[in-house]
Amino acid sequence: MSILSDIPILSFILLSPLLGLLVILLLPKQRSGWMKTAAVITTLVPLILSLWLYTDFDKQQGGASFEEQHTWVEVPLNKESQNGVSEFLFQFQYELGVDGLSLPLLLLTALVSAMAALAAVHVKKRWKAFFSWFLLLETGMLGVFLARDLFLFFIFFEITLIAMYFLIGIWGYFKRERAANQFLIYNGIGSAIMLIAFVILVNTAGFRIDQVGEQVNFIYSGSYTDIFRNMADPTAWVNMSPEQLGSINPFLMTDAMQRALFIMLLVAFGIKLPIFPFHTWMLKVHTEATPSIVMIHSGILLKMGAYGLLRFGFLLFPGQARSFASLLAVLGLVNLLYGAILAFRQREFKLVLAYSSISHMGIVLLGFAAFNEIGMQGAVFQLISHGLISALLFLIVGSIYERTGTTELNELGGLARSMPFLSGVLLAAGLASLGLPGLSGFVGEFLSLLGLFESMRWLVAAAALGIVLTAVYVLRAVLKITYGPLPERFGALRDARLVEAVPMIVLLAFILLLGCYPSILTDTVQLSVEGLLKPIFATRAGG
Amino acid sequence: MYEGVSFVPLTWTDMLYLAPELALAAVFLIAVILDLLLPKAVNRQVIGWLSLAGILASLALVVIRMIDMNQGGVSAEAISLLANSYRIDDFSSLLKIVFLTGTALIVLLAIGSERDEGGIADKAEYFYLLLPALMGAMMMASSGNLVSLYIGLELLSLTSYVLVGLKRKSVLSAEAAFKYVVTGGISSAMVLFGMSYIYGITGSVDLGLISEALPQAMIDFKALAYVGFFFMLAGFGIKIAAAPFHAWAPDVYQGAPTPISAFLAVIAKGAALAAIFRMLYSIKLFNASGDPYMAKDIYFILLVLAASAMLIGTMTALGQKNAKRLLALSGVANAGYLLVPIGISITIVHSSNFSEFVFYLVAYLLMTIGAFAVVTVVSRAVGHEELKGFAGMYYRAPWTAAAMVIFILSLAGLPVSGGFFGKLFILLGAANAKAYWLVAIIVVSSVISYYFYFGLVRQMFMRSGNDDSEIRLSAATGIVIWVCAAGTLGLGLFPGPLMTWIDAVFSITGDLIMGR
Known part of the structure; x- marks a missing residue:
């Protein structure tokens, strides 16, 4: 037994941001430096604790x-x-708990939050409120991955919704209020559908x-x-039952009802993921929110959708999920291709990245749809990897915007000359995003498609096309920014400061680590895939 | 059947049981006389504090009585006075506690905002007229027959007509008072008309006797029974401002002094809901052996009323520009949520309708009075009640803005707040009764409501107003706001104790269905 299991470590992880929040509330209003330091230190606590938890994990019986x-x-x-x-x-x-599915996501949340707190150096007003909402958001996200009770999950899910609303609406760019509103309404609808499904589930199952x-x-x-x-x-x-129940059957769930519940959960989490027709809100958030918030949004919040779909949709309704597999695969393919094609057409770098997120989430769906161990592992791997890569990309976007005041591809160019470090990291992140072997993006895509190859070969062929497109749009955007003639007004720009460089290096290190040594993640996921996903695979034997 | 009028004498013991109501009446009389005798120079806020003291004394008496009653067993026998026309039971005591607490907060709010309601000439009435209105509400919760129910309703209505029109120099206030008198009159007429039919077919005004006579009456006069019940429901529907009987609410709330709007939104609404609850469950509709269809119809109509109130309330609130009209329409939607536990059927598995109802009523009381208190602060600072006036609140009064966020989260049904758990309990109850369509409507209407509630947040936090000067609020208003905010948060973090307590003292068979 390790020391970790004697203390309520999960509660510590969950509540530590709230302690930091209290400290920040007590700090004087104008001391922005103090608040930034306090916020960064606070986010380090769950990061260290979850790293410790992660290393200690596989010795335990699945985290029980x-x-x-x-x-x-x-x-x-x-x-x-x-x-x-x-x-x-x-x-x-x-009720809190971790298993091989949630632990990597928990670690991702802690990591990206800490990096985003570092990236918040670009926030220029109302620091106290910013960091308060920021830490509340972190608690919400950690809670989503830790909660083992449906309503606790829902409460944390809604806390992230409220906190994000403020973070987008106050500290975003010009059209921030519209973006915040659209975010609230779309996700509100998603949560509402989820709540209906949860209420029915609790009342039956x-x-x-x-x-x-x-x-x-x-x-x-x-x-x-x-x-x-x-x-x-x-x-x-x-x-x-002690034979007292008589004629009451408290748990009666017909097939039609199960199907209805599964579709509700699919829509609810599909909005968050986002699945193709429900994606418009996230484009606005990606372009209008401040970069450190987009890091969190793209790096973690989208993953909450996938996690919810997996945990509540797939694990509770394996039979239904199975019968929807081809639909999911098609939806994934649509996401992948639609995102890739539109990313190629964009003139604004943030929109390229937003569509690229849609595209990459398509791969996650494809991995789910494979319905085998490899596919699931690939999907989870892709979640983590995309979380890291998109967080890194938006971190860079923030630094570029801070210096040049624009993210239009036409206005940027030649930045490699004035900012070699930043451009180098951007290129590395781009390569990771397009799936270069040796970086984390490759493993996720490869495993997902390998899993899918077993059941739907023709789809994989089409998906491979999407991956080629990824290379095209990523390289187009990255090369446009870093090479070519350097506009005169950008000549005097300085390269990344240390406070910006540190999170970039850390994120890049994790991307490299996962790319070169994927089993550090797959072994943990494996633990859960074997136990938790058994019912899913069992349905394959039946039909 | 008619055997002449006989009066039941009121004994001294009866007087003891009636102490909370009598205390209010006594304080009311003292306040009236004081108002006449005190020289003009004396600030009439004294009467406000006197009224507050009276309400708190009455609250203490209710609590003492309740503790006394629940000492013996799990749930005490109800005490019926005056030939069962007035009942002291846990149902009425719980609701009286809610009404008294709410009115105490409202009086405090009135004291805090009294200075700036310049249009109010008769400042003393502003306070002491709340007492008979409150007494009316308490009578409605306690009544054991239709006549005392109607008297309570009229006592509440007549005094609130006056209260609404207190801002004599304001055209809006006069308009509001007139509209309220007319619709309120129609409402009372409908209730009375319905009651007369019920009396006609059952031969009694006593709820217990009606319950006994109803099965036979259903066989003989089915149509008349429908007319009777539906007219009563429509009449009470106007009082609780449930759509489609809600059109008066925005105008009246806008014109009335803000604390009075809060009183109408919380106490008047709660009392009418309590009356519906008491009446329908005491008459044992749900197992009226004569005709099971009628009970189904009535409960179904209640749910339809609830659904239309939620949907119409939130839809019409979308376009509102005035904070008080917005809160009025949010009150319409909330009337819908409060009707749900009354309308869903009691089963073997699920009979906690009353605790769901009271829990949400408490949460609604806290968030609504809190929101109205913030409106008084803002309207005093900017001189009007438009939503624009909230702009820049974050800079002008950050703590008040933070409290308002709590109220808004609660109103929108988002965690962590009392409103969230209130709605969740109602939702779970509806799902347990397999009313899934209603579950969907509750949730959908909540999401629609995000749009306008968060419009307020947008004004407060994302816009800046013309004026950046700090807003100062009086101590009394500050107390109201923070008591409500703390209560809302407290219910959001620990909803269990209140639910368990209500459940421990209240019992449907002991307190509602009258054993005879």
């Missing part, structure tokens, strides 16, 4: 020993126990029977564990 569970809210449903039926309760837990002495409690629980067990085996609750 880290789990924390406390009953948070318990609502009695029928006090007048009529007909001798015992008490019914709603129960929400404060959340059923559990607790027997304490004589008292028998029938509980509708928000706990993921209960719902997962019931969904995997619809008769599980019967075994617990």
